[in-house]
Amino acid sequence: MSGGHPLTARQAGLLNCHVCGQLSRAPADGGFLRCPRCRAPLHMRKPASLATTWALVIAAAILYIPANLLPMMTTASLLGSQEDTIMSGVIFLWRSGSWPLAAVVFFASVMVPLLKIFALVYLAASAQRRSRRRRLQRTRLYRMVEFVGRWSMLDIYVITILVALVKFQGLAIIQAGPAAVAFGAVVVLTMFAAMSFDPRLIWDPAADAATDPQDSDHA
Amino acid sequence: MLAPDAHPSLPAEPIACHECDLLQTEPRLAPGETARCVRCGAFLARNPPDSVDRTLALSCAAAILYLIANVYPLVGLEMQGRRVEVSLAGALRVLWRDGMEPVAALVGVTTLLFPVLELAMILVVLVPLRLGRISPRLAPFFRLVRAMQPWGMTEVFLLGMLVSLVKLSHLAEVILGTAFWAMAALIVVLTLAGRAFDSRLLWRAPLAGDAA
Numbered sequence: 110m111s112g113g114h115p116l117t118a119r120q121a122g123l124l125n126c127h128v129c130g131q132l133s134r135a136p137a138d139g140g141f142l143r144c145p146r147c148r149a150p151l152h153m154r155k156p157a158s159l160a161t162t163w164a165l166v167i168a169a170a171i172l173y174i175p176a177n178l179l180p181m182m183t184t185a186s187l188l189g190s191q192e193d194t195i196m197s198g199v200i201f202l203w204r205s206g207s208w209p210l211a212a213v214v215f216f217a218s219v220m221v222p223l224l225k226i227f228a229l230v231y232l233a234a235s236a237q238r239r240s241r242r243r244r245l246q247r248t249r250l251y252r253m254v255e256f257v258g259r260w261s262m263l264d265i266y267v268i269t270i271l272v273a274l275v276k277f278q279g280l281a282i283i284q285a286g287p288a289a290v291a292f293g294a295v296v297v298l299t300m301f302a303a304m305s306f307d308p309r310l311i312w313d314p315a316a317d318a319a320t321d322p323q324d325s326d327h328a
Numbered sequence: 329m330l331a332p333d334a335h336p337s338l339p340a341e342p343i344a345c346h347e348c349d350l351l352q353t354e355p356r357l358a359p360g361e362t363a364r365c366v367r368c369g370a371f372l373a374r375n376p377p378d379s380v381d382r383t384l385a386l387s388c389a390a391a392i393l394y395l396i397a398n399v400y401p402l403v404g405l406e407m408q409g410r411r412v413e414v415s416l417a418g419a420l421r422v423l424w425r426d427g428m429e430p431v432a433a434l435v436g437v438t439t440l441l442f443p444v445l446e447l448a449m450i451l452v453v454l455v456p457l458r459l460g461r462i463s464p465r466l467a468p469f470f471r472l473v474r475a476m477q478p479w480g481m482t483e484v485f486l487l488g489m490l491v492s493l494v495k496l497s498h499l500a501e502v503i504l505g506t507a508f509w510a511m512a513a514l515i516v517v518l519t520l521a522g523r524a525f526d527s528r529l530l531w532r533a534p535l536a537g538d539a540a
Contacts, residue, residue, distance in 0.1 A: 128467075128471050129530070132344060147531065205495075263491065274405050277422075285428045308347040
């Protein structure tokens with residue numbers, strides 16, 4: 110950076126409005142402030158960011174288990190009844206020859222939620238340890254988690270359409286299983302977890318080290 | 329309001345990155361250019377040409393497409409001359425009656441409620457802006473738009489419909505309804521509208537200065 114260490118808004122005692130980007134001087138007493146331009150509440154960092162992220166990620170990790178083990182849907186026809194989990198749905202798609210779609214569903218429903226939980230645990234743990242390593246990579250990981258989370262909703266939508274079409278056709282009876290509720294909860298919880306994580310926490314330890322010369326030789 | 333004297337090395341009109349908090353000067357952007365954070369590469373600002381007019385036109389188109397997507401059937405099945413079709417509302421009703429109320433609510437909120445609220449809020453903000461009336465009352469609506477954006481998942485829903493049709497294609501002939509194509513167009517139009525909108529226009533004039 111030009112002219113010494115990079116300077117952050119926090120070091121300058123400025124609050125950055127998350128809606129309109131207006132910078133305001135933080136009150137000396139640390140009191141509550143609204144943005145003078147758009148009236149959004151101002152915070153130096155998202156309040157209780159790490160505690161909220163941890164709570165939501167742990168809840169999502171617990172619900173991930175029933176989401177994958179319980180049946181996602183139950184099919185009943187003249188030929189008997191069958192229960193499908195997420196994985197057996199993927200295997201069905203693979204066997205019926207639509208392997209690109211099998212790959213999409215496997216990735217969106219099995220891999221993305223799992224990788225998202227691991228990524229959020231890594232981000233929260235490294236921010237809590239005030240790690241100064243791989244800051245740029247961790248910021249990119251955070252962006253990826255935010256971007257990709259919504260695609261996990263895929264299986265919920267598949268069930269919605271399947272249940273309705275098959276019911277109207279009268280071929281068989283398809284019902285959504287208990288895994289659908291758990292799976293929906295995993296998606297919503299991980300999205301909230303990603304929203305509650307403040308990516309600026311990744312950069313704060315480095316900024317603190319730069320202003321404290323005794324610490325900066327480790328950077 | 330701004331505090332350029334807060335620190336001697338602060339640039340004249342600084343902005344801070346939302347993702348890494350670095351203070352920097354916002355570069356002057358030519359039409360169509362995008363500014364990114366020098367340290368972490370996060371999006372800072374874009375200068376789309378004709379922002380208000382284009383966003384308004386695209387949002388009106390999106391509102392019409394949205395209406396079509398909810399009135400006409402989305403997908404259907406045809407088997408031995410018998411044809412069944414479902415609309416979004418019909419599919420939600422079936423799910424709700426099957427005792428899957430939480431799932432039906434989640435699907436309804438992400439594919440029906442939030443997209444329409446988002447569109448309505450965008451219009452509420454844009455129409456006065458186009459008429460040259462910048463009002464402090466616009467700010468909370470814009471904040472609502474920002475809060476709802478991650479939860480509108482029309483494009484994921486479209487892919488979900490395709491997957492379910494492939495699953496059923498060995499049983500019956502599948503039909504893509506009018507609403508399906510309207511929804512596909514809606515996704516394109518909404519993406520373009522999002523790219524065309526320059527939120528900085530809202531804050532050019534001091535919005536809430538008189539409300540303090």
